[in-house]
Every structure is written in structure tokens, then in C-alpha cells.
Amino acid sequence: MRPASSSPAELVLVRHGETEGQSSIRLHGATDVALSSLGLQQIERVAAALAAEPGFAAVLASPLQRSRAAAALVAAGQRPPPPVTVVPEFAEVDFGAWEGLTFAEVAERDPSGHGRYLAEGLGFTYPGGESRQAFWDRVQAGARRVLAAPASPRVVAVLHKGVIKAVIAALTGMPHAEAIALPVSLAGVYRLRHRADGRWDIHVQNATDHLGELDLGG
Template structure:
């Protein structure tokens, strides 16, 4: 018996303007390099629809790609990046200089030691998972491109790989990094396989 198969490509945004920094809710656009990275990453892809984060570094490219290919593009607000609270907009060196111990604790255990006034990782996980379940239900049997963030993709892959929440940040995706998931909708439940992982640059 044939069962529906959904293919979901997860694509992290390219390099944003302003360089590397804690950029959760900070809404910078892509740099020129970032645009080139994204166009190269999607040159050969074939999809039925595009889903993206509402933040500019994801949305503007996703909308351009969808327009060029005549695809529907849906903005999923719950695929936005985690908020880094008081660290938003700061470089790692700036945070290290002022909050070195807190930063070390965050990388070691982000669940127990979130950034000050940042979004708790458990809350981030719950909203990303809710958006993921809505996508699965809505895109059954389709090929979908999801343009999102390093943290969002790490959270999705953590769930697929069965990693504990405290290990979420061990999944690293570089700019324009990609992962392909195959979802088989069987009579016995949903079977998910990681088919490809390209960590990007």
C-alpha cells in the first residue's frame, strides 16, 4: 500500500547585514553575501510551497523565491528565532566581556541558564513544535521549503533525532545550511528520516 510522503527542506537564512551577533528578534536584512548564499542554495530545488519566519533575513528571500517560481509563501510567526533578551544585538565578544560566566552557563545548559530576560528554551521549543505540527498536517504529501533560523532548525532537528532539550545548541547550522527530512505517513504513525545535512558556511 502506498503511503503519502512529505519532504521538508529546512534552510537557514544567509549572512545578515551587521555581521555575527546575538540576533534573535533583531530584524536585520540579509547582506549582499547572504542573498548570494541563499540563491546558490536554492538554485536546483523543487518545491510545492514555501514557509518562512516573519523576520526579514528569512522572509524577504522566501517571498522573492516564491514569486519567481509561482509558489505560495506562508509566514509562520512561530518559526521566528529565540529571543536572547538583554544580549540582543550584541556580539559574542561583547557578551563575553560583560557576562562571561552567564554566557558559559548558557552554552553548557541553555534550559537552566537562559540569557537575562530571554525566552526560555522550553517555551521556544513548544512554539516551534506547535508550528511544526501544523505544517505537517497542512502539507501532507508535498515538498516544502522552510526558511528559518539556526535556533529554529536546531530545535526541529533535536526533536527528530531524539536529543534532550538541554542539547539543543549542539546542532549547529551555518549560513544557508540545509537539512532534508522525509516524513512517511504510515498506518502505524509518522516515520521521520533525516536524509541530508549540509551545515552551510
């Protein structure tokens, strides 16, 4: 995972590691699951890779413990350790009645809802949970609030799969359909660079070389 060359500002987006209950395949959005032992190892690999780079001025996290714990490990690897700031808008989507299920289980147990999920795009609301549009708007508002005009040259944010996609869309102007198709592996890393016109460009996409045999995708 090579550090980016000098630029006006860089945002490093890291997905948290594997969690208790298999976040690689199960829908754990609002459910506050902890990192598994494997997930901790994955984030330790991220922290070690980032420790070799120039220091970050800030580390961002969501309110959920899998994000906060991973962010704390990343921050601890820096010298001096930067503060970890929790951004409420960066909580993962609430999947409602689908929490804890795989998409295969959703299709089997709720075929009608699964069909609407595939057909309605941002217009879909998870049964008993959050609408996809409300989630997208919430995360993008948070991204613009804390990241659109970076106050420091380098920031790392340790977040969730869906949140990372929404942040990238907010900062780069990427359409929703394109952003939701982006790969975001467990403990995978994106790097965005800030441009003079205020937009961001993706410089590194879903790097996982630092994980070695711990790369599960996800």
C-alpha cells in the same frame, strides 16, 4: 545539492543567508535585520539549486524579514511559484540584552550570565529576553502544527539557526543536547523525509556545496 529520491513527503530546511550586522558571528534573534548583499547572493544560489528539482507545494518562513526575503527568493525560483506562508512560532529566539553581541563579547561583558547559559541548558533565560525552554516549546509546537502531518509531498522552510534545530528535534525525536550541536551554516540545507510511522529522518545534513566560495559556515 542532489534532490532526494521519491518519498511520501520531504521537508527541505534552509537557513537564511548572511545579514547586515554579521549574523555569522552575532546574536541577531528578535532583531529584525535585513539580508546583506552577500546573504542575497547566498540565497540566490539556494534558489537556483532548488529550481532544478520538482516543484515545492509550499514555502514557509518566520515573521522576520531575513527569513521572509529569503523565502520569497526561493519561491520565485519555482515554476509555478508556491505561496510563502509565515509561521509566527518560527521566529528566532529573543536574546534580550545579548542581541547584537558575539558570544565572546557576552563572556566579557556578562561572565555570570554566560556561565549560567553554559550550565543551565533549557532552564536558562536570556537577560531581558526569552527562556530557552519557552523558545524550544514554541518552535516545536509550530512544527507539529504545520509539519507533523504534511499536506503536500514537498515543502521548503527558510528559517533561522536555532529554529531549524528545534524543528529537527520536534520531527525526528532528537534529544535537545544532540539537536543544539547540529551544524547549521548560513544558506545551508537539511532534508528530512517523512516515515510511515509519522516520524522524520534526516536524509541530508547541512549541505553547502551549492554555495561554492560564498560558504561562510555560521
